Amino acid sequence: MRNIQIKDLMVPLxxxxxxxxxxxxxxxxxxxxxxxxxxxxxxYTHRAVLVEDKTGRVIGKVSQLDLLKGLETGYSRIGDLSGVTRSGLNPDFIRSLIKQYSLWQDPLDQICGKAVHIKVRDIMHTPEEGEYVDQEDTLDKGIHQLVMGRKQSLLVTKDGRIVGVLRLVDVFSEVCKVIKVCRI
Incomplete structure (x- = not known):
């Protein structure tokens, strides 16, 4: 079986x-x-939107979670809980945060009405060094970056420019196809 390259599975920009x-x-x-x-x-359908600057260079992305967090401004007051969330959040702690920061207290249609005023640049995720993979790399490198970074996708580059997205769902699908044809 040939080595699968990132460009074989990426979604083109x-x-x-x-x-x-x-x-x-x-x-x-x-x-x-x-x-x-x-x-x-x-x-599988898309789960994020890429953000580009006025020159057409991709500078970030907005995931489904980013959109939900962006609608409720109270999350910005909580700070970074990524270390805590990896070990799990118990229901009492979640309820206390909702109450303490008055999260999602307004009716949903009122909260969603803010969407026309919230700028993408204010809530987008700016990719970090480990979120890029070259289109010529083999799939093993992409898998490693997805697993170790706990990412849903990586930005695919060619000559330093973003040309596509490698999505975990597509990698998972490909690995499942290979598993099914392997001789055990």
Missing amino acids: TEYAVVKDDATLYDVVLALEEAQRRFDQNR
């Missing part, structure tokens, strides 16, 4: 949902909806 950095969360929803409509229905 041209097929991905992209918005400018001055777009609003409302624009993110529309872009994601349009990308889903155009996307190959035999594959």
